[in-house]
Amino acid sequence: MRGNLFAVAVDLVILTVRADRLAALLVRRGIPPFQGELALPGGFVLPHEDLLDSARRELAEETGLSLGDHHLEQLASFAAPDRDPRGRVLSVGHLALVPDLPDPEAGSDAAASAWHEVAAIGALAFDHGRILGEGIERARAKLEYTTLAATFCPPRFTVAQLRRVYEAVWGTALDPRNFQRKVTSTPGFLIPTKEMTSSGRGRPAQLFERGPATGLHPPMLRDPA
Amino acid sequence: MRGNLFAVAVDLVILTVRADRLAALLVRRGIPPFQGELALPGGFVLPHEDLLDSARRELAEETGLSLGDHHLEQLASFAAPDRDPRGRVLSVGHLALVPDLPDPEAGSDAAASAWHEVAAIGALAFDHGRILGEGIERARAKLEYTTLAATFCPPRFTVAQLRRVYEAVWGTALDPRNFQRKVTSTPGFLIPTKEMTSSGRGRPAQLFERGPATGLHPPMLRDPA
DNA sequence: CCAAAAGTGTTTATAATACACCCATGC
DNA sequence: GCATGGGTGTATTATAAACACTTTTGG
Numbered sequence: 001m002r003g004n005l006f007a008v009a010v011d012l013v014i015l016t017v018r019a020d021r022l023a024a025l026l027v028r029r030g031i032p033p034f035q036g037e038l039a040l041p042g043g044f045v046l047p048h049e050d051l052l053d054s055a056r057r058e059l060a061e062e063t064g065l066s067l068g069d070h071h072l073e074q075l076a077s078f079a080a081p082d083r084d085p086r087g088r089v090l091s092v093g094h095l096a097l098v099p100d101l102p103d104p105e106a107g108s109d110a111a112a113s114a115w116h117e118v119a120a121i122g123a124l125a126f127d128h129g130r131i132l133g134e135g136i137e138r139a140r141a142k143l144e145y146t147t148l149a150a151t152f153c154p155p156r157f158t159v160a161q162l163r164r165v166y167e168a169v170w171g172t173a174l175d176p177r178n179f180q181r182k183v184t185s186t187p188g189f190l191i192p193t194k195e196m197t198s199s200g201r202g203r204p205a206q207l208f209e210r211g212p213a214t215g216l217h218p219p220m221l222r223d224p225a
Numbered sequence: 226m227r228g229n230l231f232a233v234a235v236d237l238v239i240l241t242v243r244a245d246r247l248a249a250l251l252v253r254r255g256i257p258p259f260q261g262e263l264a265l266p267g268g269f270v271l272p273h274e275d276l277l278d279s280a281r282r283e284l285a286e287e288t289g290l291s292l293g294d295h296h297l298e299q300l301a302s303f304a305a306p307d308r309d310p311r312g313r314v315l316s317v318g319h320l321a322l323v324p325d326l327p328d329p330e331a332g333s334d335a336a337a338s339a340w341h342e343v344a345a346i347g348a349l350a351f352d353h354g355r356i357l358g359e360g361i362e363r364a365r366a367k368l369e370y371t372t373l374a375a376t377f378c379p380p381r382f383t384v385a386q387l388r389r390v391y392e393a394v395w396g397t398a399l400d401p402r403n404f405q406r407k408v409t410s411t412p413g414f415l416i417p418t419k420e421m422t423s424s425g426r427g428r429p430a431q432l433f434e435r436g437p438a439t440g441l442h443p444p445m446l447r448d449p450a
Numbered sequence: 451c452c453a454a455a456a457g458t459g460t461t462t463a464t465a466a467t468a469c470a471c472c473c474a475t476g477c
Numbered sequence: 478g479c480a481t482g483g484g485t486g487t488a489t490t491a492t493a494a495a496c497a498c499t500t501t502t503g504g
Contacts, residue, residue: 004272005230008304008315047229047313048306077302077317079233081273088272090233090315092302160482178467180484202482203474385455403494405457427455428501457500467490473483 006079009091010055011042011128013075013135014063016115017152017168018100023115024132025062026124030112033085034125040132041113042091055094062113063101071097071151075135083127093131095138097151143169147189150210158197158205159183159190188213231304234316235280236267236353238300238360239288241340242377242393243325248340249357250287251349255337258310259350265357266338267316280319287338288326296322296376300360308352318356320363322376368394372414375435383422383430384408384415413438 014025026038041062045054055072059065075093083089118136123129143149143166150157152165163179166172183189190208197205239250251263266287270279280297284290300318308314343361348354368374368391375382377390388404391397408414415433422430 004232004269006233006270006315007229008231008233044229045231045304050306051302051304074301076299077276079270079276079317081275090231090317092304092315158483175468176482177469177484182466184484199476200482201476201480203484205483383456400494400496401455402457402459402496407493409457424503425455426453426503428457430456451504453502453504455500455502457498459498460496462493462495464493465491468488470485470487472485475481475483477478477480 005088007084007087007089008045009042009089010045010051010058010094011040011091011131012055012058012062012094012096013040013132014059014096014098015118015135015139015152016098016100017165018115018117020164020168021117021119022136022168023117024121024135025113026116026121027062027113029125037123037125038116038121039125040093040128045092051092052094055092055096059096063098065098065101070099071095071148075131075138078127078131080127091126091131093134095135097139097148099152099154140169147186147211147213150189153210156193156195156207156209158207160205162190162208186213187211230313232309232312232314233270234267234314235270235276235283235319236265236316236356237280237283237287237319237321238265238357239284239321239323240343240360240364240377241323241325242390243340243342245389245393246342246344247361247393248342249346249360250338251341251346252287252338254350262348262350263341263346264350265318265353270317276317277319280317280321284321288323290323290326295324296320296373300356300363303352303356305352316351316356318359320360322364322373324377324379365394372411372436372438375414378435381418381420381432381434383432385430387415387433411438412436 012025016023016025025041027041029035029037029039041058043054043058045051049057051074052072055074059072073095075095077090077092079088079090081088083091118132121132124132139148149162149165149169153161159180160176162183163174163176166174166179188211191211193207193209195207197207237250241248241250250266252266254260254262254264266283268279268283270276274282276299277297280299284297298320300320302315302317304313304315306313308316343357346357349357364373374387374390374394377394378386384405385401387408388399388401391404392399413436416436418432418434420432422432
């Protein structure tokens with residue numbers, strides 16, 4: 001082992017759907033480098049910490065989420081020699097999908113963090129723009145073959161809420177009728193409850209919970225606009 | 226930046242198809258730890274080197290391949306605190322798909338390396354068994370949605386050769402007639418040449434070259450056994 | 451001639467799409 | 478009643494899969 005040592009960080013692409021728009025949690029940096037600029041939440045890996053544990057810890061610190069059944073996965077590593085002016089830093093990007101949360105409140109590390117609609121995000125510190133881009137791309141791809149979309153929803157949700165998640169992430173319109181049949185007939189996607197939505201215009205909708213499906217399912221439908 | 230520094234290595238899952246079997250290039254370790262055991266090719270990242278450059282360099286050293294149009298991509302990073310007895314080492318796994326090559330010859334680093342049929346590979350040094358497993362899984366998944374299978378083939382190949390690649394990687398039998406129509410009708414997959422195979426039993430087959438397709442194509446067919 | 455592999459055409463099953471239509475609520 | 482969204486049924490279309498058949502070589 002030689003002296004070519006790296007600092008190792010984890011950075012998080014934390015996505016949610018708010019007001020029918022895909023949004024990411026970003027922090028405004030309080031210290032150099034890139035002071036005052038927007039960046040992904042993240043930090044250095046502790047001496048005896050595994051990568052996912054480190055990402056889970058950062059996620060909890062930034063969002064207050066204890067990440068019970070939420071989704072967290074490794075994205076990719078970024079280690080361009082000049083990506084950090086302080087020296088050689090390898091960052092392991094992670095992707096988290098969380099339900100719509102109340103705005104991050106003051107206190108702990110979350111003070112400087114806020115949700116930003118992804119369509120309106122400009123340049124970020126370091127190479128975080130690229131990491132964010134890969135996270136969004138991965139999320140879009142995974143919705144097509146997994147039941148992960150439900151992780152964007154609260155514990156109980158309607159089929160229409162779930163559909164709006166797909167529409168927000170993909171930026172397309174889906175046929176509500178075909179969507180309904182598709183998701184309700186995919187084994188393990190949705191667990192029906194006996195409750196219905198009480199308020200709102202139109203006929204009340206049945207409430208569902210996230211099913212246990214982890215793996216793949218036949219492709220989701222993408223209607224033309 | 227604190228003293229929690231890591232050594233960073235790249236390890237390579239180098240896959241090929243030899244004699245209709247999926248095979249990986251492995252090295253036998255000449256020094257501790259895990260002296261004498263089989264491991265993935267790899268090594269430490271140099272001070273000013275990017276990850277893919279480092280992987281390309283290791284690939285060239287181990288196989289002699291200059292990696293013109295061959296495939297190389299990052300897989301994932303592995304950093305369990307105890308994965309290397311020498312200390313904290315983060316390894317960035319990479320996946321390379323190469324055509325069937327002559328056996329690695331003595332000289333350079335390739336001396337101790339050899340192809341191993343993946344079905345016959347036992348325990349590997351470090352956590353390389355897991356990295357290999359993820360590489361194989363990724364390769365299997367990507368054949369289904371990309372035209373990557375052709376990177377396992379020599380510069381000119383027949384449809385039957387390409388089919389045997391799918392059959393080797395997936396371990397399934399495919400219908401030669403449906404396969405033919407499928408691959409020849411996928412835009413950008415195959416470039417037809419005017420040449421035919423000269424020898425061999427049966428009717429001569431047309432030779433093709435790798436097409437330019439990079440992205441996705443409709444799912445490949447998987448026939449039942 | 452026969453066996454073997456290449457390649458084409460046709461039929462059948464399955465899944466995706468489009469869309470007509472009925473249901474249950476708020477106003 | 479009427480607008481709004483929830484939910485079901487069905488026709489149409491694309492695609493995958495199964496397989497009969499012709500072509501072209503070597504022996």
